[in-house]
Amino acid sequence: MKILVGIKRVVDFNVRIQVKKDGSGVELAGVKLSINPFDEIALEEALRIREKGTQAEVIAVSIGPADVQQQLRTALAMGADRAVLVETADALQPLMAARVLLEMAKRENADLVILGKQAIDDDCNQTGQMLAALWDRPQATFASAVELKDKTLRVTREVDAGLEVIEVDLPAVVTTDLRLNTPRFVKMPDIMKAKSKPLATVKLAELNVAAAPALEAVSYAAPAARKGGHKVADVQALIKELHDRGVLA
Amino acid sequence: MDIQRDVMTYDVVVVGAGPAGLACAIRLKQLAPAKTVCVLEKGSQVGAHIMSGCALEPAALDALLPDWRKTPPEICVPASEDQFLLFTKTGSWRLPTPPQMKNHGNFIISLGSLCTWLAKQAEALGVDVFPGFAAAHPLVEGGKVIGVRCGDMGVNKDGTPGPNFAAGVDIHAGTTVLAEGCRGNVSKKLIMEFRLGADSSPQTYGLGMKELWRVPPGRVKPGLIQHSVGWPLDGKTYGGSFVYHLDQDRVYVGFVVGLDYEDTDLTPFEVFQQFKNHPSIKQLLEGGEILSAGARSIVEGGLQSLPKLDMPGAMLVGDAGGTLNVPKIKGVHMALRSGMLAAEHLAEHGTSAGFDAAWRSSPSARELHKVRNIRPGFRFGLWLGLINAALETVTLGLLPWTLKNHADWSNLKQRREGKAIRDYLERTLPPRDRLASVYFAATSHDEHQPAHLKVLDTNICVGRCAEEFGNPCTRFCPAQVYEMVDDGAGKKRLQINAANCVHCKACDIKDPYEIITWTTPEGGSGPNYQNL
Numbered sequence: 072m073k074i075l076v077g078i079k080r081v082v083d084f085n086v087r088i089q090v091k092k093d094g095s096g097v098e099l100a101g102v103k104l105s106i107n108p109f110d111e112i113a114l115e116e117a118l119r120i121r122e123k124g125t126q127a128e129v130i131a132v133s134i135g136p137a138d139v140q141q142q143l144r145t146a147l148a149m150g151a152d153r154a155v156l157v158e159t160a161d162a163l164q165p166l167m168a169a170r171v172l173l174e175m176a177k178r179e180n181a182d183l184v185i186l187g188k189q190a191i192d193d194d195c196n197q198t199g200q201m202l203a204a205l206w207d208r209p210q211a212t213f214a215s216a217v218e219l220k221d222k223t224l225r226v227t228r229e230v231d232a233g234l235e236v237i238e239v240d241l242p243a244v245v246t247t248d249l250r251l252n253t254p255r256f257v258k259m260p261d262i263m264k265a266k267s268k269p270l271a272t273v274k275l276a277e278l279n280v281a282a283a284p285a286l287e288a289v290s291y292a293a294p295a296a297r298k299g300g301h302k303v304a305d306v307q308a309l310i311k312e313l314h315d316r317g318v319l320a
Numbered sequence: 321m322d323i324q325r326d327v328m329t330y331d332v333v334v335v336g337a338g339p340a341g342l343a344c345a346i347r348l349k350q351l352a353p354a355k356t357v358c359v360l361e362k363g364s365q366v367g368a369h370i371m372s373g374c375a376l377e378p379a380a381l382d383a384l385l386p387d388w389r390k391t392p393p394e395i396c397v398p399a400s401e402d403q404f405l406l407f408t409k410t411g412s413w414r415l416p417t418p419p420q421m422k423n424h425g426n427f428i429i430s431l432g433s434l435c436t437w438l439a440k441q442a443e444a445l446g447v448d449v450f451p452g453f454a455a456a457h458p459l460v461e462g463g464k465v466i467g468v469r470c471g472d473m474g475v476n477k478d479g480t481p482g483p484n485f486a487a488g489v490d491i492h493a494g495t496t497v498l499a500e501g502c503r504g505n506v507s508k509k510l511i512m513e514f515r516l517g518a519d520s521s522p523q524t525y526g527l528g529m530k531e532l533w534r535v536p537p538g539r540v541k542p543g544l545i546q547h548s549v550g551w552p553l554d555g556k557t558y559g560g561s562f563v564y565h566l567d568q569d570r571v572y573v574g575f576v577v578g579l580d581y582e583d584t585d586l587t588p589f590e591v592f593q594q595f596k597n598h599p600s601i602k603q604l605l606e607g608g609e610i611l612s613a614g615a616r617s618i619v620e621g622g623l624q625s626l627p628k629l630d631m632p633g634a635m636l637v638g639d640a641g642g643t644l645n646v647p648k649i650k651g652v653h654m655a656l657r658s659g660m661l662a663a664e665h666l667a668e669h670g671t672s673a674g675f676d677a678a679w680r681s682s683p684s685a686r687e688l689h690k691v692r693n694i695r696p697g698f699r700f701g702l703w704l705g706l707i708n709a710a711l712e713t714v715t716l717g718l719l720p721w722t723l724k725n726h727a728d729w730s731n732l733k734q735r736r737e738g739k740a741i742r743d744y745l746e747r748t749l750p751p752r753d754r755l756a757s758v759y760f761a762a763t764s765h766d767e768h769q770p771a772h773l774k775v776l777d778t779n780i781c782v783g784r785c786a787e788e789f790g791n792p793c794t795r796f797c798p799a800q801v802y803e804m805v806d807d808g809a810g811k812k813r814l815q816i817n818a819a820n821c822v823h824c825k826a827c828d829i830k831d832p833y834e835i836i837t838w839t840t841p842e843g844g845s846g847p848n849y850q851n852l
Contacts, residue, residue: 085364085764085848089611092534092568101394101433101851103365256473256486259450260326 072125072182072241074117076151077172078133079107080142081192094290097192106142109187111149112247115254117185118150120219128152132175134163140270147265148257154268159275159282165193169201170280176206181242183224188213188246199246209239215250323487325469330356330448332666333467333493335455335506337361338370339431339652340638341499342438343384343659349445351667357447358491359439360470362454362823364844366439367432369823370501371530371616371852372652373562373574374431375399375423375545380656385441393437395430395851397566399423400543407550407561409743412600418713420648420691423545428564428572430851431652452844456488458496458506458634460513465633467492468506471840477770495672496634497662499655502619503825505840507640516627516636521725523642524621524695526559527826529592529798530574531760532851535608540565547649549702552594552744557581558698558705561595562649563604570611571604576649578620578698579728579796579830585739587795588826589615589754597747605749612850613751613760615798615824618651619644620695623688625725629658630675637662645687646695647709657684690717696725732832734788754800761822762848763799765841771818772841773801773827780833781814789832796830798822822847 082088083103091098106114114131121127131146131154133139143154157171176184189196203210211217211226215234218225228235229248275282303309313319332348334341337359345357363369381388402424404417439449456471470488475481498507502525511517544565553559558578565571575592596605619625619642626643629636637643637658644651661682665675679685693712698705712719751757765772775781785791786804791814793802799820807813823846828838 083364083848085762086850087612087760087762101430101436103368103848103850253484255484257452258326258486259328259453259470259489262450263328263448 072127073179074120074127074129075172075176075179075181075184076110076114076117076129076131076146077184077186077198078110078114078131078142078146079187079190080104080133080135080139081107081190084108084191090291090293094292096288096291104142106145107187107190107192109189109191109247109249111254112249112251113185113187114146114149114151115252116217116247119252120217123219125219130155130179130181132157132172134159134168134171134275136160137272143270144262144265145257147268147270148262149255150261152268154270156270156272157275157278158272164284164286165195165197166201166285167280167282168198169205171275171278172198172202173205174278174280176202176242183241183243183245185245185247188248199244203244206242206244209243210246211237211239211243212246213248214245215248217245217251323472325487325490327490327492328358330358330491330493332357332495332497333491334359334497334499335468336499336501336504336640337363337366337435337439337449337451338499338501338638338655339435339438340640340655340659341497342435342442343380343656344497344499344637344663345442345447346384346438346445347660347663348666349442349447351663353446359442359447359449360453360455360468360491361449361451362840362843363451363846364848365436365451366449367436368451368848369846370431370435371528371614371849372431373530373564373572373649374429374652375564375650376427376429376434377650377653378425378427380653380660384656384660393429394433395428395566397428397542399426399428399545400541401545403544403546405546405548407548407595407598409551409745410599412548418647418709420713421547428543428545428566432849432852434652453489454840454843455500455506456840458510458513459490459492463632465496465510465631467496471843473842475769475842477768479770482768494633494670495666497637498634498640499637499659500640502617502639502642503828503838504640505838507636510631510634511627511636514631516631520627521621521624522727523619523625523627524725524728525579525617525829526576526620527579527588527615527796527798527824528574528576528618529589529613529615530572530852531613532611533571533573533605533608534569534611535571535605537569539604540567540569540571542567549706551598552591552742553577554740555702557583557586558695559591563601573601573605576618579617579826580699580726580731582731582733583740584732584735584789584792585795589757589798590744593747593749594744596749597745602749610750610760612762612852613757614847614849614852615761615822615826617825617829620646621725622646622695623685623692624696624722626688628676629679630672633672635662635672635675643684643688645691647691654684654687657682692717693719693721693723696723728829729832729834732789732792732830735790754798755820758799758820758822761799762850763820763822763846764848765819765821765845767819769842769845771816772839773816773818773821774837774839775814775816776835776837778814780835782812785833786812793827793831793836796826798824798826802827
């Protein structure tokens with residue numbers, strides 16, 4: 072079987088996000104970029120399915136500028152068999168990303184697409200669901216356990232009330248939650264091996280995907296800084312202050 | 321625990337992707353392209369753990385990569401004006417700028433960005449650069465260094481392998497180049513094992529702290545370089561400030577405190593924060609925001625503290641040895657030059673033997689010889705130090721004596737009755753405290769791993785140290801890693817917040833009983849400095 076894993080490059084979770092001075096976006100210059108942590112979990116799960124003995128080819132797919140190859144090399148070092156970069160200079164919104172992934176799933180004849188439930192940059196949590204709808208295949212979102220049986224997948228989902236277990240027929244889309252697994256560390260010899268694994272590049276324009284953004288980002292701003300509190304002398308002063316601020320009538 | 325380890329073999333393994341290590345790797349590939357070279361870096365990416373002022377003297381970079389100005393690193397502002405100031409609590413006086421501190425023709429850079437940039441050049445030449453992999457132990461066989469062992473990943477707090485355990489790789493190499501920077505943990509072990517410091521004074525250090533600010537428009541003068549001495553330090557304690565004006569309303573502000581200070585109650589972090597709140601600095605920063613912050617020890621011992629730079633199978637380059645020029649307050653050009661010289665030596669002779677002699681007959685050694693007595697002269701206080709510095713400068717270091725250095729930890733004086741009275745201001749600029757500051761270093765350590773700061777005997781902390789020195793670790797650490805907390809039974813115990821550590825190494829240096837050892841945490845842990 073073929074497992075397609077989506078890899079999105081995001082600002083590393085340790086980085087303190089800074090909004091650009093003109094409010095047009097988030098500062099990326101000199102900032103550490105890494106694989107979206109939920110996508111690492113998706114890749115780990117694909118590798119585990121393969122390591123449990125299922126004949127599977129794991130293909131890492133990313134969308135972005137040419138230097139996203141670096142993150143795809145990391146995916147190859149973790150254990151993906153090959154990688155495809157859909158090259159575009161623009162950041163894609165979830166609907167466009169879903170369309171691109173649909174095209175890739177069709178081209179590759181994928182049996183299973185595993186995606187992170189969301190990317191930690193825009194927190195959209197939409198791409199997996201949109202892909203399943205466009206593909207007209209089942210979706211199992213927020214997976215915390217996955218078990219493959221022939222052509223069906225038993226997925227434990229993290230829902231508000233607890234855990235829900237569902238079965239879906241393949242091909243299907245799975246999106247990963249945090250508890251699904253702990254991704255492995257990349258090993259140094261595997262980084263060397265990854266250098267010779269196949270990494271193909273396709274231009275977005277060649278994919279014949281409608282690529283007009285559906286949303287327009289108006290502005291970005293950092294949350295307002297919290298103002299420090301202060302101590303008051305006694306209860307009277309507290310009540311007066313609450314009155315002054317209009318908290319008490 | 322019997323662990324199967326992968327072994328990788330290279331002609332040369334470089335420990336540390338700083339200016340010395342990367343210059344060495346690049347030069348080696350330029351001279352001997354067939355040699356296999358790898359560079360290990362404990363930071364999650366190249367540049368994440370490095371910090372410097374930094375006013376770069378570009379001649380060494382010109383020699384290494386003559387075209388560097390065509391595609392300069394991210395931050396690179398030509399120096400425009402030098403100012404050297406003496407601070408009091410309320411004012412400041414201009415002093416003549418010492419000749420070695422003039423920066424005409426130099427560039428204000430971020431050393432982190434320079435290293436990111438150098439790593440790309442190295443990779444283009446075929447060097448394997450491995451960020452996120454920490455060299456934890458030297459591998460020594462038959463009296464010769466044969467490589468390094470990388471730290472294990474995924475170890476539980478109790479030392480047992482966790483579910484995603486990955487054994488560290490052994491890297492075997494014909495030559496190991498130690499370029500770990502100041503107080504490197506592998507270098508420290510090898511300096512002891514091979515007794516490389518037997519003929520030199522103990523190494524001495526300073527603690528540097530730095531912040532990158534974005535300030536309201538119209539305040540910065542790109543290229544302006546200001547240094548100060550004096551307040552908030554008293555006349556007995558060595559140290560000083562730097563303020564470097566960048567472009568785009570950004571400014572570097574920092575402070576270095578000599579770790580040979582005597583007063584156990586001194587808090588270097590507080591000194592830095594006081595400096596920022598001096599009226600002349602506050603008017604620059606007020607209303608701005610901190611973009612990033614960090615702290616790092618720096619080498620201050622100069623020529624007389626320099627250990628022997630070679631041993632069988634390995635060599636020390638840059639501040640792993642200690643080539644920084646203190647009076648010039650510059651180390652990057654020296655690091656680049658020593659890395660290049662090491663590569664040239666290896667390309668010609670194929671062995672580390674003779675590198676120490678080669679370095680000592682190089683222009684770098686002459687540069688350090690000229691200024692060797694300036695930093696130690698400040699032991700006699702700021703004023704005598706400045707007079708001595710002027711004398712040494714006009715005589716070009718030809719005076720016949722060489723002042724010795726003493727280990728920093730041994731200088732700390734025991735607490736006497738009453739504390740020193742400090743002439744401090746009320747602070748208003750952020751960060752409020754050290755924890756708020758650590759936030760700007762974006763430091764992170766997986767909390768499941770064992771604490772990487774090892775304290776030999778915590779009974780000393782609770783007993784002798786509390787009594788004699790009042791636990792200075794709770795003050796000298798710029799990241800508040802060490803705290804004395806109630807143990808729930810009416811006594812105190814030492815709590816180590818290892819996850820806050822910014823890898824500055826001050827504790828390894830200054831602890832008066834020499835019982836704190838800094839070891840490497842999991843590769844990729846630690847600060848994530850941006851543009852420092």
